[in-house]
Amino acid sequence: MRIKYTILVVFFVTLVIIEKENKILSRVSDKLIVKQTPQTPLQPSAFVNILLKYNATFTSLGKDFMLMKRRLEDHTVVRDRTRRTKKHILLLATTRTGSSFVGEFFNQQGENMFYLFEPLWHVEKMLTLDTGGTNATAAAKAYREVLQQLFLCDFSLLESFIEPLPVDHITTALFRRESSSSLCEESVCSPFIKGVFERYHCRTRRCGPLNLTMASKSCQQKDHKVIKSVRVRQLENLRSLAEDPRLDMKFIQLVRDPRAVLASRMIAFANKYKNWKEWATGGRIPIDDDEVRKLKGNCDNIRLSAEVGLKQPPWLRGRYMLVRYEDIARFPMRKATEMYKFSGIPFTSQVKSWILRNTHASKEAGGVYSTQKNSSEQVEKWRFNLPFKIAQVVQRVCGPTLKLFGYKFVSSEKMLKDKSISLIEDRRFNIF
Numbered sequence: 422m423r424i425k426y427t428i429l430v431v432f433f434v435t436l437v438i439i440e441k442e443n444k445i446l447s448r449v450s451d452k453l454i455v456k457q458t459p460q461t462p463l464q465p466s467a468f469v470n471i472l473l474k475y476n477a478t479f480t481s482l483g484k485d486f487m488l489m490k491r492r493l494e495d496h497t498v499v500r501d502r503t504r505r506t507k508k509h510i511l512l513l514a515t516t517r518t519g520s521s522f523v524g525e526f527f528n529q530q531g532e533n534m535f536y537l538f539e540p541l542w543h544v545e546k547m548l549t550l551d552t553g554g555t556n557a558t559a560a561a562k563a564y565r566e567v568l569q570q571l572f573l574c575d576f577s578l579l580e581s582f583i584e585p586l587p588v589d590h591i592t593t594a595l596f597r598r599e600s601s602s603s604l605c606e607e608s609v610c611s612p613f614i615k616g617v618f619e620r621y622h623c624r625t626r627r628c629g630p631l632n633l634t635m636a637s638k639s640c641q642q643k644d645h646k647v648i649k650s651v652r653v654r655q656l657e658n659l660r661s662l663a664e665d666p667r668l669d670m671k672f673i674q675l676v677r678d679p680r681a682v683l684a685s686r687m688i689a690f691a692n693k694y695k696n697w698k699e700w701a702t703g704g705r706i707p708i709d710d711d712e713v714r715k716l717k718g719n720c721d722n723i724r725l726s727a728e729v730g731l732k733q734p735p736w737l738r739g740r741y742m743l744v745r746y747e748d749i750a751r752f753p754m755r756k757a758t759e760m761y762k763f764s765g766i767p768f769t770s771q772v773k774s775w776i777l778r779n780t781h782a783s784k785e786a787g788g789v790y791s792t793q794k795n796s797s798e799q800v801e802k803w804r805f806n807l808p809f810k811i812a813q814v815v816q817r818v819c820g821p822t823l824k825l826f827g828y829k830f831v832s833s834e835k836m837l838k839d840k841s842i843s844l845i846e847d848r849r850f851n852i853f
């Protein structure tokens with residue numbers, strides 16, 4: 422809506438300016454006896470050209486006119502700059518929220534995209550090793566600075582966190598290199614030497630070690646940069662990124678029902694979550710346990726970030742979008758379209774066909790949407806894996822988070838397992 426409104430306003434203002442200019446031009450014309458008064462409104466850029474041509478003559482015609490001329494020139498410059506703008510997107514999530522999948526929406530975009538998958542993995546690893554636990558303040562600062570450099574195609578700070586330390590900007594240790602199409606491209610694929618890095622596969626080709634100087638060059642040649650991370654705790658910590666005039670930052674926060682996330686983590690990270698598994702079968706859950714506190718901490722961080730984003734403070738205006746995992750799973754094509762529209766990056770046919778191949782999305786009249794019923798079942802499958810008493814604990818410590826994102830509370834085992842009741846409320850978070 423806001424975009425439409427802006428276009429309307431710009432259009433109207435342009436018309437008014439052109440109309441005024443035409444009047445002035447007629448007046449001027451009369452004086453100059455220039456016969457060709459335009460009959461149809463000129464495009465601003467064409468008009469600026471005429472003005473430039475007659476610059477010397479017009480300069481003597483007064484302040485108002487020069488002011489008008491400058492405004493039109495500025496308008497043209499701003500518009501051209503915007504059209505060329507490079508986009509920088511940070512996909513913010515936590516584990517088990519489908520962030521790798523959503524990351525692929527961007528990774529698949531094509532030639533003009535530079536996508537990085539979890540570069541902060543190295544930072545977290547080293548900070549944890551160094552201090553034996555993460556100092557949240559120090560981590561937040563390091564994350565922000567590394568991200569800022571990476572969006573500017575500078576790998577030097579990230580390099581200092583990679584182990585073993587790259588020599589001459591060459592490394593074989595970049596975390597999940599093969600998850601970034603752009604790091605496996607021909608131009609970034611240094612010769613593969615048989616017998617030396619025999620096992621180094623990079624998507625469809627075999628590449629030698631990664632030359633980060635080459636990666637940086639490739640990055641600079643692309644207009645759009647997308648980084649996915651599950652490590653940033655607070656959106657607020659990234660304010661200086663949003664305010665960096667060299668970047669056109671946008672943030673997409675991906676969230677999911679915390680009960681489903683816990684159910685998924687109990688399966689995926691069985692060792693780390695063995696306390697929860699014990700509680701699932703055994704006795705009472707100690708509400709002041711570290712694990713429960715950690716769950717609450719995670720929920721609070723996610724909610725606080727979303728609250729900042731949805732409030733749209735000036736530094737974030739137009740730069741924040743909230744997306745629920747459940748909506749992506751049910752309507753992948755619709756949500757991808759919305760995310761691309763928000764990002765300002767062209768939604769290529771390559772992305773569309775990737776989504777069609779990897780989801781149950783199907784073509785329908787008037788648009789492309791997923792087959793809702795089946796995916797809804799998939800999305801709510803966790804309800805049959807998670808005991809009611811665990812769901813209750815999540816509801817107790819993550820209540821405000823559930824409410825904010827529109828996830829319905831369950832009041833009994835029966836309600837939890839009742840397929841006819843959806844726990845996902847319809848919500849629209851972003852009004853553009």
Ligand SMILES: *[C@@H]1O[C@H](CO)[C@@H](O)[C@H](O)[C@H]1NC(C)=O
Pocket residue numbers: 473476477480
């Ligand atoms: C137009 O005239 C002004 C004032 O004489 C001058 O400062 C400016 O450089 C001129 N612009 C062009 C494009 O000739």
Ligand SMILES: *[C@@H]1O[C@H](CO)[C@@H](O)[C@H](O)[C@H]1NC(C)=O
Pocket residue numbers: 556557558559
């Ligand atoms: C955490 O890091 C900050 C910033 O680097 C530092 O000022 C603070 O002393 C650190 N805290 C601890 C407990 O190490």
Ligand SMILES: *[C@@H]1O[C@H](CO)[C@@H](O)[C@H](O)[C@H]1NC(C)=O
Pocket residue numbers: 589591632633634635
């Ligand atoms: C890495 O790439 C850069 C830029 O293409 C090149 O100048 C440099 O020689 C490469 N380094 C190695 C060790 O091949």
Ligand SMILES: *[C@@H]1O[C@H](CO)[C@@H](O)[C@H](O)[C@H]1NC(C)=O
Pocket residue numbers: 795796799
């Ligand atoms: C639902 O999706 C599953 C795959 O997740 C598929 O095997 C099944 O056939 C689908 N069922 C219907 C009714 O479309």
